[in-house]
Amino acid sequence: MNTELVGRILSTLPEDDDHPYRTGAWRPQTTEWDAPDLELIAGDIPADLDGVYLRNTENPVAPSIGRYHPFDGDAMVHVVGFRDGKAFYRNRFVRTDGLTAEQEAGHALWPGISERPSKALREGGWGARGRMKDASSTDVVVHAGVAITSFYQCGDLYRLDPLTLDDLGKSTWHGQFPSAVGVSAHPKVDERTGEMLFFNYGTDAPYMHYGVIDADDRLVHFVDIELPGPRLPHDMAYTENYAILNDLPLFWDEEILKKGGYAARFRPDLPTRLGVIPRRGQSHEIRWFEAGPTYVLHWSNAYEDGDDIVVEGYFQDNPEPQVPADATYYQRLSRFLSLDGMQTRLHRWRLNMRTGQATEERVSETLSEFPMINGDYVGRRHRYTYATTGVPGFFLFDGLLKHDGESGKEEHYSFGDGVFGSETAMAPRVGSTAEDDGYLITLTTDVNKDRSECLVFDAANLTIGPVCRLRLPERISSGTHSTWASGDVLPNWRTADSMVAALGL
Numbered sequence: 001m002n003t004e005l006v007g008r009i010l011s012t013l014p015e016d017d018d019h020p021y022r023t024g025a026w027r028p029q030t031t032e033w034d035a036p037d038l039e040l041i042a043g044d045i046p047a048d049l050d051g052v053y054l055r056n057t058e059n060p061v062a063p064s065i066g067r068y069h070p071f072d073g074d075a076m077v078h079v080v081g082f083r084d085g086k087a088f089y090r091n092r093f094v095r096t097d098g099l100t101a102e103q104e105a106g107h108a109l110w111p112g113i114s115e116r117p118s119k120a121l122r123e124g125g126w127g128a129r130g131r132m133k134d135a136s137s138t139d140v141v142v143h144a145g146v147a148i149t150s151f152y153q154c155g156d157l158y159r160l161d162p163l164t165l166d167d168l169g170k171s172t173w174h175g176q177f178p179s180a181v182g183v184s185a186h187p188k189v190d191e192r193t194g195e196m197l198f199f200n201y202g203t204d205a206p207y208m209h210y211g212v213i214d215a216d217d218r219l220v221h222f223v224d225i226e227l228p229g230p231r232l233p234h235d236m237a238y239t240e241n242y243a244i245l246n247d248l249p250l251f252w253d254e255e256i257l258k259k260g261g262y263a264a265r266f267r268p269d270l271p272t273r274l275g276v277i278p279r280r281g282q283s284h285e286i287r288w289f290e291a292g293p294t295y296v297l298h299w300s301n302a303y304e305d306g307d308d309i310v311v312e313g314y315f316q317d318n319p320e321p322q323v324p325a326d327a328t329y330y331q332r333l334s335r336f337l338s339l340d341g342m343q344t345r346l347h348r349w350r351l352n353m354r355t356g357q358a359t360e361e362r363v364s365e366t367l368s369e370f371p372m373i374n375g376d377y378v379g380r381r382h383r384y385t386y387a388t389t390g391v392p393g394f395f396l397f398d399g400l401l402k403h404d405g406e407s408g409k410e411e412h413y414s415f416g417d418g419v420f421g422s423e424t425a426m427a428p429r430v431g432s433t434a435e436d437d438g439y440l441i442t443l444t445t446d447v448n449k450d451r452s453e454c455l456v457f458d459a460a461n462l463t464i465g466p467v468c469r470l471r472l473p474e475r476i477s478s479g480t481h482s483t484w485a486s487g488d489v490l491p492n493w494r495t496a497d498s499m500v501a502a503l504g505l
């Protein structure tokens with residue numbers, strides 16, 4: 001394998017670290033690699049797989065102030081590009097303002113989500129609650145030919161070249177970026193219109209905003225979304241004509257909040273509220289629908305069906321799992337992270353625009369989350385949902401699930417003992433003729449063999465296992481969100497030697 005170590009970053013984590021989300025499959029990397037031609041371990045790289053798989057990773061390099069939560073970790077982006085039956089790989093830290101400041105200081109400057117903001121050693125900071133580091137390690141999307149990383153507590157958007165992972169600076173939106181609150185993770189890119197839909201949230205009224213960026217990276221729409229108080233939305237959805245926002249009954253305890261503390265509490269006395277607003281609608285045009293109380297981390301898709309707006313996502317039977325009074329911090333930490341703790345199952349809500357009524361139904365009995373669908377079907381009626389299954393009691397993904405929304409049939413693939421994957425993007429085959437005519441891609445961390453692989457599956461035949469296995473230069477940390485961008489949305493991808501040029505060969 002032709003690989004080159006191109007960078008290394010200072011880590012001040014202790015040699016004898018015992019944090020469960022900084023060791024084992026979550027052991028962070030300090031290195032950055034270029035691998036122009038990945039080593040093929042098994043199978044063949046499909047010649048009709050064309051584009052890049054990008055994955056963000058929570059990869060901390062300094063001990064936290066107080067308690068570390070895995071969502072606090074600094075961002076590292078991995079890219080595996082496929083073209084003409086070959087694959088290249090790169091990984092790079094996202095050099096956020098917070099990471100740069102902490103590297104200069106030689107230690108952490110801002111506390112994570114598990115600590116009080118007052119513990120910050122430096123003024124300023126980011127996040128819906130303020131005085132956190134914007135790690136930008138939650139999500140990654142490709143908009144207008146640029147990879148964009150984001151942070152679930154709101155912050156800046158960091159721009160990277162999707163082939164080289166070169167730092168392209170932060171999104172400014174031609175001076176219109178809402179820096180005071182920032183932007184939440186999970187902005188949504190509509191490849192049909194070139195738009196990117198987004199939201200943010202915070203502790204000051206109106207508590208949420210919704211907006212649209214056009215294909216030229218200009219802010220063309222931005223409106224207040226008035227909520228009853230501070231909320232903790234994580235994701236949004238959209239259809240051809242509407243954006244779907246949410247007001248869920250799990251949010252910071254109001255009494256503790258008044259004292260400067262931040263503790264998420266489930267309020268089963270309150271409904272789930274789903275807000276439907278025309279994609280360029282004004283604040284007063286949003287229509288709220290009420291459903292049974294739950295929390296939803298991720299929506300898999302939404303679409304229009306006659307008078308109904310159909311929304312699918314992962315209903316939590318147990319949004320605030322309880323632990324014994326003598327539970328350790330690590331046990332308390334994992335309760336909001338494990339799929340079995342929260343009991344996450346695929347669910348469907350129907351919002352009737354004529355009657356204003358919502359109905360809902362459980363779609364699958366299987367515990368799963370982190371859904372992906374074929375990008376060509378986002379906002380339209382889809383059939384297949386691809387998701388991950390979780391290790392009980394912990395935040396790790398041990399397998400893949402394909403759910404057929406028409407037959408209810410499910411297929412499952414297990415990575416095997418000690419092997420953990422990440423959110424699995426669906427890459428339509430070049431010239432694909434069906435919704436599941438394509439590939440599923442994930443990166444694995446194998447703690448037994450101390451190595452990582454990129455796995456490629458036939459989306460129409462998951463259970464036979466990967467059709468292609470590629471070895472990465474080094475074992476990578478477990479991570480979460482990912483995306484697929486086909487070659488035809490990547491600048492210069494089609495030019496004869498674009499990849500060679502991109503890799504500096």
Ligand SMILES: [Fe+2]
Nearest residue numbers: 185234298481
């Ligand atoms: Fe997420």
